[in-house]
Amino acid sequence: MSTVRSDITGSLEDYLETIYRILGRSSVARVRDIAEEMQVNPASVTPAMKRLSAKQLIKYSKRNYIELTEKGLFIARRTMTRHNLLSRFLTEVLGISREQAECDACAMEHFLSESSMERLAAFFEFLAASPELQALIDTGFGNCPEGKEELELLPLTDLEPGSSRRIARINAGQKIRGQLIDSGFIQGAIITLTRPGGTDLPFIVDLDGYDQELPGEIAECVLLHPVQEQTGEDDYEK
Amino acid sequence: MSTVRSDITGSLEDYLETIYRILGRSSVARVRDIAEEMQVNPASVTPAMKRLSAKQLIKYSKRNYIELTEKGLFIARRTMTRHNLLSRFLTEVLGISREQAECDACAMEHFLSESSMERLAAFFEFLAASPELQALIDTGFGNCPEGKEELELLPLTDLEPGSSRRIARINAGQKIRGQLIDSGFIQGAIITLTRPGGTDLPFIVDLDGYDQELPGEIAECVLLHPVQEQTGEDDYEK
DNA sequence: TCTATTTGTTAGATTTGTCTAACAGAAATA
């Protein structure tokens, strides 16, 4: 299901990156440093070093310092670059906390393809060169810009049965917001009202071909675009 | 190194998501459908179903149709939402091809944290509500907006030895660009010129605490911000 | 009803990655 990147696993990429980081600050890398940095048992490091050595990514002989080969260095740097790009996107653009961003970046770095990485890098260059965009993002987007479009938006509760609209945004606090997003209610998704609800009766809507129930007070928070969409299988066509 | 999300592995999340997708179009899910959709041997599906069943995420009895439990449905939807968000970010914002975006999203969907997912959803809502931003992104950013800042940027080859600058952008074709990005030369990174080069002599620079060699014709492509940065360990402080 | 095909399961092997416990080498200290 995933793109195999450099015939090397995520775990081994982590080891390479860790070795690279250690070498960046302390001239030698030992098993112990690696184990500590990665929060892993030293006994797990040895077999990992053997696997890396077999793939010619490090120079390793028993009870000796560990060095990166040319190829290992390349992968380590590339992994770290991916990590930095993801981490910066999460903090600078999305406004995620540093710690959370580190976590997410750690996990995602192994899978970002070459082309996505390049585009992400280009995005940052573009962002840096475009003060307008920068300013827009800097203001933070939790608070939507103006209320100018507010009047046109249609709450899900006002939708006619059988008709389909695109979700414009979720107008709710953190908790309900998260709940709705988890269930697939994201901007741009097409929603069809299968059966309208009432005070006690939940609304039933179709999203991604699956029926979902929504209590009235939650359905109110889902704001839709005013234009009608044709019902179809193909969402997200932009 | 990674955030464990819902005490369920990426592979099992994939199975859940696949079951969800199948149920969205065909009323029953069988082992065979799952195996086919996931490009996996049917013999691999059975043990996966057992693991999911043990975690109460599906209703499964030998040789029978497979159903999602409430909890399983929740995880399946959430995984799919993550997938959609990532895929849309990659295609709509970064301009990655649909196929590549699918691949990347498949791999990354399992690790995006709750908070990052919410912020990413908010980013799309913001984007949709902000025509200026939309327009900026729609124009595509491979071609940098104006050349107005061009004059101020300093090629790496003109940097004085020992001084540090932030990378503004890479002014090169796809090939050299990719090469430089893989090595960590991304917008915002701080670079220090350790030793200037010449026609035959490569430039030596410090990036992430590691020395790297750059032939002159490649160093020319690295454009730096004009303002001096203090040399330090802490990059990416924004 | 009996066979052939489709579908699902089991058994057994393999790879990756982790752990604990026991042991071996090296360095530091007495």
Added chain:
DNA sequence: TATTTCTGTTAGACAAATCTAACAAATAGA
């Protein structure tokens, strides 16, 4: 020099995920 401590390795176990090959159940066709 002898002993203790630190560091690294091995052995052995385990879990997750996959595969191939062989088998079993269900369905369809004759």
